[in-house]
Amino acid sequence: MWESLKAQLLEIGTVQLTGADAAEYESTSTAGPGAGGRGSVFFSYEGHRVRLAVADESPITIRHIGGGTVMLTYGCIEVLGKLEKPGSHCPGQAYITISGSCIFHCKYCPVPANAAPTKSVEEIVSLVRDAGDIEAISLTSGVAGSPEEEEARTLAVVKALRVFDLPIGVSIYPVAGTARRLHEAGAAEVKFNLETATPELFAKMCPGMDRDRINAELDEAVRLFGRNHVFTNLIFGLGETDEEMKAAVGDLCARGIIPTLRPFSPGGELKDLARPGFKRFMSLYKHHRSVLAANGLDTREAETMCIACTGCDMVPGRD
Template structure:
């Protein structure tokens, strides 16, 4: 249990989210959580169960930890999140969300669990390898649709074979899941011409992850991958999918300077790509790293917000994947409450 401070402040989740992202965990007591398996994607893949807490506007994903300074008292229909903030105890009223697959309201599915690449921050290569078949994925989506109010299908994958094999596997899966009639998002390592084929197969949005703010950091963190391939694929995708439909994850806290992160954000937006700034979850070879400071998370997110407004782009228009979920990041237009982008 956390020690209650003398002063208690009630806040909207979005106003406290940068503080929570800097902590990254929560202890949940009360009504048992819905069944939730460890994730094979996203921050903390393979590191155990997590909880999604929402106040109806914002959402955060926190790793379950009985020793966490964040407490969620779950009564079933409602829940209260409390923790000691800079000015006293912060209390947020909300509820614990059920997940479709991986996150709320989405069938977010990892095709290949495992990866032949060994990016230093990623634990996926250490997981047991499993390749889901098109029928297996369709079954997972059917179950999610039946259980929850699933609004989209999101597909991601590690690489376990050749790039051609991965593309063909993805194409077969897309043919199998199109009949669900839901928006589809895809986040994979791109090959030349992939965006055009995905568009033809009914994909709504793509996310090709630059991962780092600089090319130098990318070479250090992802020595087996080519950042130029990603940059070119993102530019190509914008021309095919259009405005507010192309995204990229960039990890905050790998050793980049604030100026380098800001320069990367502006460069992405100049090319029509919406960057999602993902605070580092220390794992794999970076287990000794620290999570980014709350003030750094907030500062960079505010800069991203201002640049989105300047370039007329809006991640809240997303139909799929991370920008729709918002659980792992401080999200402009939603968490920061600075208004909507004008056309």
């Protein structure tokens, strides 16, 4: 039931909040699918979760009864569940954006248009300290100046956060040697995003970025961090075919890299492009699940970032 329900909810991606005040359960984001938006909530049902952007109008309604208990309604579907309090951006983790601006202009990304400041090491340490009961720390970042400067800033943050004795996951745009330096600094997991299924689509969507370098750092990361601890986002819904997406998933899994299949969320220069539909969600999810299993990869071993959260994506092994 959950897999089908989550795919239907992610197809819409938004929710209208009604009932008792739910402000303490709302989270805002300066990176990822919700960057620059009004905010989002994490709906939980029997140990599973989905993240939905709060909107003034949506076919999905969540009525807050009180104390985090809610009734989700979508068409003829009614499900009693809970809203989860975000630690910092997502439940169970302090998920922090270091630099909220970016010199790159990926066509689907809202970050350049909603630039936020760069946080200091001290600010980030304070955010983690105030995040409450968390099990992991996750860091992501735009590229405020140069990729080299961003890496140096991230390394300083990772070293400062080791005092918390929690697994630290890092997702940044890499330069040569980034995987090794993050490993030496004490990161537990890394995510370097290929973003698209094909090199041709990457060149169109992410001008100025180096896909070959990302691939090289992903392979080096598997050697250093091990299988099940290296990830990459693949956005579906940007114009790739199912065959192209499935080929990309197969290649990554064979190399020991777990891909996160992220549904396109309208934003950036592509605000008018539609989100993927339910049938495509389910088809790619089932393929993803079978390819992970065939290559001996297990998402349940992930400790940080999106695979551990599961809010924005369908994650085989956890959903």
